[in-house]
Amino acid sequence: MAVDGQNTRTMKTFCAMLIAEGVIPGNGEGFSMRYDDELLYPVATDGGIAIAACPMDGLDFAIPVWVKRHRDIHSRKKGVMVLIFSRLPNTLACAKAGINIPPLLDDFAQLVGVDAKSLERDSGKPSFAGTVIKGLALRNAVLIKDAGGLCAAGDFDDAHAVVQVLEKNCRAVVDMFFFGGGRPITWLDAWLMRLVYRYKYAKKKTPGENSGSGL
Helix, strand or coil: CCCCCHHHHHHHHHHHHHHHHCCCCCCCEEEEEECEEEEEEEECCCCCCEEEEEECCCCCCCCHHHHHHHHHHHHHHCCCEEEEEEEHHHHHHHHHHHHCCCCCHHHHHHEECCEEEECCCCCCCCCCHHHHHCCCCCECCCEECCCEEEEEECCCHHHHHHHHHHHHHHHHHHHHHHHHHCCCCCCCHHHHHHHHHHHHHHHCCCCCCCCCCCE
């Protein structure tokens, strides 16, 4: 069901940005935002992209399958308010490789985590959301084999930053594979960088402001 309001207008602006950047396809698929007990997501209409909503705790069989999967993750992963499924070229290339992506860049260690795990593509099993949530432990992104990268955060700006940093780090991984050079940051160093970054970032947040995904 298409809806209107300030939240939907804001989301429509974000959606247009992601489409223009090539992060998501022109139909808006792969982008969702949670507002309280409602999940907003884009739908393609004859007039362009509209924003639809579904209850977080409802059994709505009319919503797309990808929205049901997003809703499962939103409802089960504390602090996740935004999900973006990136199909940017280097992210997709690494997803097709089916390997865990190590941190080559400092900002990847800080924003994404100690690595980005590669998960097998969803076969439609109900347990897939649980698999994704496990993959997101101490991380803000996972790769889905042959499909792209799922980025999660507590607000749009953070999720968008994760998308950009994931793509940049994947580009570095591709370059390392083809041209050599590059040295992954160790697990311990990456974990410490992320810990320090999140501590400093949390202190900058004003009281009552969303402090991130909690991943």
